[in-house]
Amino acid sequence: MSASHKNLHSKLSIGGLLITLGIIYGDIGTSPLYVMKAILGEHTIDADIVLGGISCVFWTLTLQTTIKYVLITLSADNHGEGGIFALYALVKKTKIQWLIVPAIIGGSALLADGIITPPISVSSAVEGIKTYYPEINTIPIVIGILFVLFTIQQFGTKLVGKFFAPMMLIWFAMLGTLGVIQILDHPEVIKAINPYYAYHLLSIHPDGFFVLGFVFLCTTGAEALYSDMGHCGRKNIRISWVFVKLTLVLNYFGQAAYLIHHEGQTLQVLGGENGNPFYLIMPDWFQPVGIVIATLAAVIASQALISGSFTLINEAMRLNFWPKVRIKYPTEVKGQLYIPSINWLLFFGCVGIVLHFEKSSNMEHAYGLAIVLCMIMTTILLNYYLIMKRVKLYFMVPLITIYLIIEGCFLLANITKFAEGGYVTLIIAILLISVMTVWYMAKKINKSYTKIVKIDDYKKVLMELSEDLSIPKYATHLVYMTNANRVDELEQKVMYSILQKRPKRADIYWFVHVNILTEPYKTQYKVTEIAKDDIYRIDFNLGFREPTKINLMFREVIRDMVKNGEVDITSRYESLNKNNIVGDFKFVLSEKFLSNDSDLLWHEKIIMNSYFLIKKLSLSEESAFGLDSSSVKIEKFPMVLHAPENIGLTRIIK
Secondary structure, X not given: OOHHHHHHHHOOOHHHHHHHHHHOOXXXXXXXXXXXXXXXXXXXXXXXXXXXXXXXXXHHHHHHHHHHHHHHHHHOOEOOEOOHHHHHHHHHHHOOHHHHHHHHHHHHHHHHHHHHHHHHHXXXXXXXXXXXXXXXXXXXXXXXXXXXXXXXXXXXXXXXXXXXXXXXXXXXXXXXXXXXXXXXXXXXXXXXXXXXXXXXXXXXXXXXXXXXXXXXXHHOOHHHHHHOHHHHOHHHHHHHHHHHHHHHHHHHHHHHHHHHHOOOXXXXXXXXXXXXXXXXXXXXXXXXXXXXXXXXHHHHXXXXXXXXXXXXXXXXXXXXXXXXXXXEOOOOOOXXXXXXXXXXXXXXXHHHHHHHHOOHHHXXXXXXXXXXXXXXXXXXHHHHHXXXXXXXXXXXXXXXXXXXXXXXXHHHHHHOOHHHHHHHXXXXXXXXXXXXXXXXXXXXXXXXXXXXXXXXXXXXXXHHHHXXXXXXXXXXXXXXXXXXXXXXXXXXXXXXXXXHHOOOEEEEEEEEEEEEXXXXXXXXXXXXXXXXXXXXXXXXXXXXXXXXXXXXXXXXXXXXXXXXXXXXXXXXXXXXXXXXXXXXXXXXXEEEEEOOOOOOOHHHHHHHHXXXXXXXXXXXXXXXXXXXXXXXXXXXXXXXXOOOOOOOOOOOOO
8 A cells, every 4th residue: 555545544634634525425415405305205394203303313313324334334444445345355354154145235235326326416406496497307407417427437536526525515514504594593493302302203103114214314325435435534534524414413403493483384385396495494595506506516426426336346346246347547546446337337227217216206215225225234244343353242232233223123114115116226236136146156166166286296297398399389478367376276277278278388387366455455476486497476466456457567577577687588589589589478368168068056057157148248358457468368168067977878889
């Protein structure tokens, strides 16, 4: 990890706090746009529901966001990186196999949430225009904003990022100011801090438990907050959260104060078809400005979730949960990446959500069900992280139990949304879970049927092959990518390729292994000399956020070895050697296909057929390793699973 990156996680600075406002709080910071509107819906304003709802919001932000995420979960960082996959990478060390289940479910649910957050945030903000033009169709405007947002991703957020921080500072200052004005007019709303009002709503009021499903929308961004920790660092998030929570609470209480004052009316009467308490508490002269600021904040909220989705998929690829896809690095900013396939997949998903639900009020019914599943999965993994850290049982058991009860209640309240649109995000989550499960299981099956051999058993024959002039030379330097973790081992198929498929004579044989670490930023390599001037192995140890550019890295290693006098890469052809011409390098990659000789169990058949189908859509091996295709040879190998030992042929004798 670079010194500057370390400083990002250890140093508290004004600049760091400002950047945190711009990057981290987009999702949770724009929730006042729709939470109170969702709680009331089209019902008559009832003081009990308003006070109970706002009390629930306050305590949800305190217990769920502040204590669980900001204070406890942020401590579970993987070398400064956060998110459910970073948490899984930490607890994986416990060797408990089934923990992969909450990791895959949680990661998929968070991605599914990424498809509905941009539409609901942007729609809620843009619908403020209906205050002035009630008949306007906001769908094309929302889709247009989303298109621009997803198009600019390929250029990175370095320039736009400079605009994010001051914009979000203006947004939070506006939230707090609007709230304070209303609270000063109706200070009695402050009594809702008393948890009795939340208890009264949930236990006595007939609609109480149903309201909880909409209250939950105030904390949906907490999981994204944890996922984006790597961008700003724990200290900056914890300090800035004090300011963010204060402005959010002030705005929520300001909306509640306004609503209590208009008890007995409906939002539609107060503000037309799309009456929203967020806009109703604004003075008339300020509303146009408020709509513009809200729209910009919604775009920034969407940006944070898109960046988070790229990070999540990148980590999923490193953990073998997702097929290899093309990753681009648009700027020099450490850790910033762009994944074109995911970007446009998210865009079309968002457009589908906008066209399907049309209005933000309809989206509110679909929102929350997937993310509560993600939060429950985080709690399960957090439990094992606390066990790993030897946290005292008398502290850990009540803590985890309380959060499982809270999130269980949120889940039950959100299940009522299933038929009203919640099924959309659940279907998306199930599709993502299926892809991750198939990919992981297939990789496991693949690994279990890979035969490993000792290099020492083949060292002599390779050295003799290198000198055998009766076999035409295949390449001066022959490079094989290997998955064998131990330096003294290789896959049998590599030896089969060199010795049997077509004997491949080379002056020097290179075996290259890429080891992806559980930490984000590291670039190290190790060279093992197996036979002087004949056989070498290079092991690259790369952080899970580092680009895999083997072509460039391999060249750098060779340059260092030549400089140190460890190897001579000059061509062995006489005419080229005397003119100091560097020998050619040829990379050989193996591509497996499912053999017809395989006798698969029914579930293996489903997994492997699905795996090879997905593989066709994913990135080729040479592109994934960052190799130059002109120097790469792809060899196809049959993958035989459960080959029958004996077919039982009968010989006919004359």
